[in-house]
Amino acid sequence: MTPLRLTVLLxxxxxxxxxxALFAGSGGAGPAALFSADEELGGxxxxxxxxxxVLLGILVGxxxxxxxxxLQGFFRNPLADPGVxxxxxxxxxxxxxxxxxxxxxxxxxxxxxxxxxxxxxxxxALFAxxxxxxxxxxxxxxxxxxxxxxxxxxxxLMNLAPNPWALAEIAYWLMGSLSDASxxxxxxxxxxxxxxxxxxxxxxxxLDALGLGEDTARSLGIGLGRLRLAVVLGTALAVGGGxxxxxxxxxxxxxVPHILRPLxxxxxxxxxxxxxxxxxxxxxxxxxxxxxxxxxxxxxxLGVLTALIGAPFFLWLVRHTQRRAP
Amino acid sequence: xxxxxxxxxxxxxxxxxxxxxISLSFDRSGLVxxxxxxGAGKSSxxxxxxxxxxxxxxxxxxxxxxxxxxxxxxRARAIAYLPPDxxxxxxxxxxxxxxxxxxxxxxxxxxxxxxxxDAVDAALEKTATTHLAGRQFDTLSSGEQARVLLARTLSVxxxxxxxxxxxxxxxxxxxxxxxxILAEEAxxxxxxxxxxxxxxxxARRADRVxxxxxxxxRADGAPARALSPxxxxxxxxxQAPDGLVSGGLRLAVPTS
Numbered sequence: 001m002t003p004l005r006l007t008v009l010l011x012x013x014x015x016x017x018x019x020x021a022l023f024a025g026s027g028g029a030g031p032a033a034l035f036s037a038d039e040e041l042g043g044x045x046x047x048x049x050x051x052x053x054v055l056l057g058i059l060v061g062x063x064x065x066x067x068x069x070x071l072q073g074f075f076r077n078p079l080a081d082p083g084v085x086x087x088x089x090x091x092x093x094x095x096x097x098x099x100x101x102x103x104x105x106x107x108x109x110x111x112x113x114x115x116x117x118x119x120x121x122x123x124x125a126l127f128a129x130x131x132x133x134x135x136x137x138x139x140x141x142x143x144x145x146x147x148x149x150x151x152x153x154x155x156x157l158m159n160l161a162p163n164p165w166a167l168a169e170i171a172y173w174l175m176g177s178l179s180d181a182s183x184x185x186x187x188x189x190x191x192x193x194x195x196x197x198x199x200x201x202x203x204x205x206x207l208d209a210l211g212l213g214e215d216t217a218r219s220l221g222i223g224l225g226r227l228r229l230a231v232v233l234g235t236a237l238a239v240g241g242g243x244x245x246x247x248x249x250x251x252x253x254x255x256v257p258h259i260l261r262p263l264x265x266x267x268x269x270x271x272x273x274x275x276x277x278x279x280x281x282x283x284x285x286x287x288x289x290x291x292x293x294x295x296x297x298x299x300x301x302l303g304v305l306t307a308l309i310g311a312p313f314f315l316w317l318v319r320h321t322q323r324r325a326p
Numbered sequence: 327x328x329x330x331x332x333x334x335x336x337x338x339x340x341x342x343x344x345x346x347x348i349s350l351s352f353d354r355s356g357l358v359x360x361x362x363x364x365g366a367g368k369s370s371x372x373x374x375x376x377x378x379x380x381x382x383x384x385x386x387x388x389x390x391x392x393x394x395x396x397x398x399x400x401r402a403r404a405i406a407y408l409p410p411d412x413x414x415x416x417x418x419x420x421x422x423x424x425x426x427x428x429x430x431x432x433x434x435x436x437x438x439x440x441x442x443x444d445a446v447d448a449a450l451e452k453t454a455t456t457h458l459a460g461r462q463f464d465t466l467s468s469g470e471q472a473r474v475l476l477a478r479t480l481s482v483x484x485x486x487x488x489x490x491x492x493x494x495x496x497x498x499x500x501x502x503x504x505x506x507i508l509a510e511e512a513x514x515x516x517x518x519x520x521x522x523x524x525x526x527x528x529a530r531r532a533d534r535v536x537x538x539x540x541x542x543x544r545a546d547g548a549p550a551r552a553l554s555p556x557x558x559x560x561x562x563x564x565q566a567p568d569g570l571v572s573g574g575l576r577l578a579v580p581t582s
Contacts, residue, residue: 076415202434209429211416212478215409218378220482221402221430266416266462 003270006263010277014058017281021054021288022046053181056189057287058280060178060246063193063238065279066272068253070200073207073268074231075130077139078258078317082239083250083310085139086146087122091236091243093150094118096170098244100157108184112192115244120236122146127228176247176303178287185245196238197276199230204269211268249303251310252279258317282306328387329354329517330375330486335384337374344370345541347384352519357512359528360521361553362538363562368521369410371538372488375519376407388486402430406484410491410521412475417464420474424449424459427481449481452507469500476504480511487511489520493527502577505531525562529553529570537561 023031023046064082071080071087082088098104098114129142154174161167206227209217218224242249256278257271264270283302286309290300330352337345344367352358360368373379374386377393386393388404396404406427414423427449428442438446450456453473458466463474476492489508493501505527512518512533522528528535528549535552537545539561545552553570 205429205432209426211414211418212423212426212475213409213411213413213415215373215376215378215407216478218398219376219402219405219407219409220426221398223398261416265422266418267422268416 060242061280061283066276069275081254085143089150090122091119116240119240175301192241199234359532406482
């Protein structure tokens with residue numbers, strides 16, 4: 001399959017899934033209500049709850065999928081994923097700091113920016129520990145370290161939380177959910193995540209060349225310093241913006257590129273756009289599932305669901321890559 | 327006419343200087359073999375010449391211009407480089423792998439032009455890997471992999487080709503055929519500098535042999551002179567009673 005055909009196919013699938021998510025479930029309304037201005041409840045649910053939730057799911061999923069593909073291409077390692085290597089946790093820490101100290105009320109973009117700064121620090125720490133041409137083991141160990149550090153700082157803040165409600169808020173938020181999605185979240189996540197995608201998309205050629213090793217890539221005229229900077233910036237924006245509005249949703253960036261890789265003939269660069277679309281499909285579907293499975297008063301969290309699916313997959317992948325490694 | 331010039335280069339990647347004041351000049355074309363014991367500095371020298379390592383002092387000059395002043399893309403079109411550890415991270419198709427050599431020629435966000443496709447075809451043909459074009463790299467034997475990576479290097483279409491041990495891990499017939507391909511590139515007017523452990527191959531096929539040891543040029547010149555019995559005994563601790571240049575193995579001429 002050519003990358004173009006795969007992209008068109010995934011875009012069509014995304015449109016289909018989005019429409020299903022929009023109209024499935026109780027309390028909605030028919031398509032006509034989308035464009036009417038009346039104050040009827042069904043129409044309101046559709047316009048003010050479902051539509052922003054689906055759009056936010058698409059954005060967050062696209063950011064995670066594209067970041068996963070870019071990180072895997074850059075590290076030449078199928079185990080790299082924003083969640084596994086601690087970028088999501090760092091973004092979460094940034095957002096928690098912002099929530100904890102009430103910085104999010106200062107200006108609208110404070111929360112997503114805190115997520116982006118946290119994610120950027122996480123990727124930089126990862127580069128610093130794992131270094132160049134890190135083996136799979138080193139990368140995962142570095143990810144464990146970054147995860148542990150961000151987790152410890154987050155736990156400290158929760159430990160010092162002034163009251164149980166603040167603690168509960170942080171804890172639930174960290175589980176990852178789209179249930180609070182509104183047009184406000186869509187409004188401030190869109191520019192941040194889209195900026196991240198714009199930075200990541202043109203990296204295709206560099207990532208393709210990097211598959212032959214750093215020296216070969218450099219001999220082909222790829223500036224590794226610039227490529228590294230773009231990966232840091234792009235992942236920080238795409239993941240940080242998403243984590244800030246939806247919490248930590250793991251394993252999307254791991255699973256999606258892995259499934260799509262054979263379909264683009266194992267080309268690291270051709271994987272970024274399809275992974276963005278695939279990530280969006282996965283999040284919209286998973287969020288629909290949490291919505292339909294949640295009982296009254298017992299919300300199922302999106303991050304919990306993706307982790308339940310993703311963690312066994314990760315285990316399988318670790319075994320698989322271990323067997324293939326020289 | 328000089329194509330590549332190493333001008334009083336100091337290189338110090340670690341605590342001790344690796345090269346102290348080394349100067350070498352390379353003509354516009356020809357097959358130059360770089361030989362020497364392990365750790366002699368062959369790889370470092372090739373990386374300096376490829377612009378992948380920066381000299382601490384001194385200059386590397388390509389076609390009259392300092393290498394450090396060239397844009398990445400211009401340098402990439404002029405100098406092709408094959409690293410010693412020939413591997414790929416992903417099991418991509420051979421033809422796509424060879425096409426990666428065209429990256430320095432591609433316009434942003436454009437795919438391969440017919441000229442690029444021709445260069446890829448030519449590189450596959452030169453290395454006798456056309457029949458492998460549709461295979462995945464990881465399913466090839468190590469001899470086939472080495473030839474495919476060589477095709478990737480040739481598809482760049484550069485006039486200067488630097489190769490770090492392209493014949494390591496190859497059987498004797500594949501070693502000979504790789505040297506044959508490199509000699510043809512030199513004959514078409516390219517400067518080919520290749521590091522080798524196989525002294526007989528260097529002696530027989532190269533136009534010039536440079537013997538490196540401990541970061542110093544110990545001999546430099548025509549094979550018979552550079553690989554003299556004294557040098558062989560002194561640097562490599564071996565002897566060749568019947569000489570290196572004559573005798574030895576050749577590719578079999580197919581009898582049809």
